[in-house]
Amino acid sequence: MRTSVRPSWGELPEAVRGSVAGVLGAGVVDAEVQGGGFSPGLAVRAVLGDGRRVFLKGVETGHPVHPVYAAEARINRSLGADVPVPRLLDAWEAGGWLLMAFEDVAGGHPDLRPGSADLDAVVRLLDRLPRKVSPAPVPDAPGVAAALEERFHGWRVLREEGAGLDEWSARHVDRLAAAERDWMADAGGDCLLHIDLRADNMLMRGDGEALVVDWAYLQQGAPWVDPAFLLTQLIRAGHTPAGAEAVLGKAESWRDAPPGAVTSFAVAQAGYWERSSRLPAPPGVPYLRGYQAAMAEIGRRWIAHRTGWS
Ligand SMILES: Nc1ncnc2c1ncn2[C@@H]1O[C@H](COP(=O)(O)OP(=O)(O)O)[C@@H](O)[C@H]1O
Ligand SMILES: [Mg+2]
Incomplete structure (x- = not known):
């Protein structure tokens, strides 16, 4: 079921895309938009120029859901290393956007159907x-x-x-x-x-x-x-x-x-x-x-x- 309408990486302003190299040490060379959820924000699994994979999410700072994203950055900064979440690598603002970079997780969503492993x-x-x-x-x-x-x-x-x-x-x-x-x-x-x-x-x-x-x-x-x-x-x-x-x-x-x-x-x-x-x-x-x-x-x-x- 389709649930969200999200921007592609290429649609983002140059200043936003370009900021990744400054923060993470390498720029995005490939980005795959993720479905799931209802949010209109950015959600991409990205490959960086040095081969690392990260998950990037973000939203314009003027968007009505920006406070929710800001809270997500704050919450994830506070979680201890033993909490079962992908680690927040960094969160920053650039070109009028708030961006967050998380450790990439490849396994997909759990299957919640009866009998699922x-x-x-x-x-x-x-x-x-x-x-x-x-x-x-x-x-x-x-x-x-x-x-x-x-x-x-x-x-x-x-x-x-x-x-x-x-x-x-x-x-x-x-x-x-x-x-x-x-x-x-x-x-x-x-x-x-x-x-x-x-x-x-x-x-x-x-x-x-x-x-x-x-x-x-x-x-x-x-x-x-x-x-x-x-x-x-x-x-x-x-x-x-x-x-x-x-x-x-x-x-x-x-x-x-x-x-x-x-x-x-x-x-x-x-x-x-x-x-x-x-x-x-x-x-x-x-x-x-x-x-x-x-x-x-x-x-x-x-x-x-x-x-x-x-
Ligand atoms: N760390 C991650 N690694 C890989 N994929 C992720 C990661 N975090 C989220 N995703 C994928 O991106 C989708 C949207 O991310 P999510 O954080 O739920 O954003 P939203 O607030 O837009 O729903 C998730 O349903 C999941 O499929
Ligand atoms: Mg979600």
């Missing part, structure tokens, strides 16, 4: 990640509940707007709206959270371990929140809700999750998707709303599984 690596990653980023290595990370509060109230908004909902949602909208805040009370903690775990934000390394990429949101909270974000991605990849929960059951961070909070989180996340999918597309991001509509349907299935609401 990559699932064990993904669960191992979820299992050990919280310990490596607690307490959060970046100072002043906002709490996840406060950070998401503004967006995670979709059911209340949809109910107030009298939005045309599907039959199941319309039947349950009152209790959905009532349940979408409860998770926040159990989401506190000092674990740095990624909150965007999907197959396209993970990469397989040659040794069979999974790495996280695109760590761009500065938030901290309870360790169960990141597995909760991944759960609907497993359903999307073909697991049943029960099967997806069983996969994550091998990760300590998920096993410790308070069940009521997880159910409320499932409600809040689906409400976010349901509501967001109805908003106009952000400039340069044409595929996001369709994805959110599909995820809202998946989110409803997860809620029905956890609550038994039919």
Whole structure:
């Protein structure tokens, strides 16, 4: 599925392309645009003049998503050497762009489908990640509940707007709206959270371990929140809700999750998707709303599984 519209290397201003040699010691001789994600930013796997391979991502400093990229540079500078991410080699501004160079990882995205050999690596990653980023290595990370509060109230908004909902949602909208805040009370903690775990934000390394990429949101909270974000991605990849929960059951961070909070989180996340999918597309991001509509349907299935609401 195509998800993003990204610039090619050649489209970038000369001052931006030329800056790589100054910072990394050799210029780009080949650059392959990477799909995945929804961002309109630059994402290329590049070969440098001296044969080294790097991953380059960046965005214009005036672009609305620039603060997200700036946060990604800040977060990655703070992560310890034992955190399973590609190392940030450098981050700099040139020609009106912010650029980041990461260690290149060749293995591609993990296959999250049932039976995939990559699932064990993904669960191992979820299992050990919280310990490596607690307490959060970046100072002043906002709490996840406060950070998401503004967006995670979709059911209340949809109910107030009298939005045309599907039959199941319309039947349950009152209790959905009532349940979408409860998770926040159990989401506190000092674990740095990624909150965007999907197959396209993970990469397989040659040794069979999974790495996280695109760590761009500065938030901290309870360790169960990141597995909760991944759960609907497993359903999307073909697991049943029960099967997806069983996969994550091998990760300590998920096993410790308070069940009521997880159910409320499932409600809040689906409400976010349901509501967001109805908003106009952000400039340069044409595929996001369709994805959110599909995820809202998946989110409803997860809620029905956890609550038994039919
Ligand atoms: N270090 C890396 N090495 C190789 N490919 C990478 C690396 N980091 C990201 N990618 C690829 O580029 C894609 C986009 O990168 P990502 O950091 O997720 O950017 P965005 O914020 O634009 O989604 C990823 O889905 C992945 O396929
Ligand atoms: Mg991404």
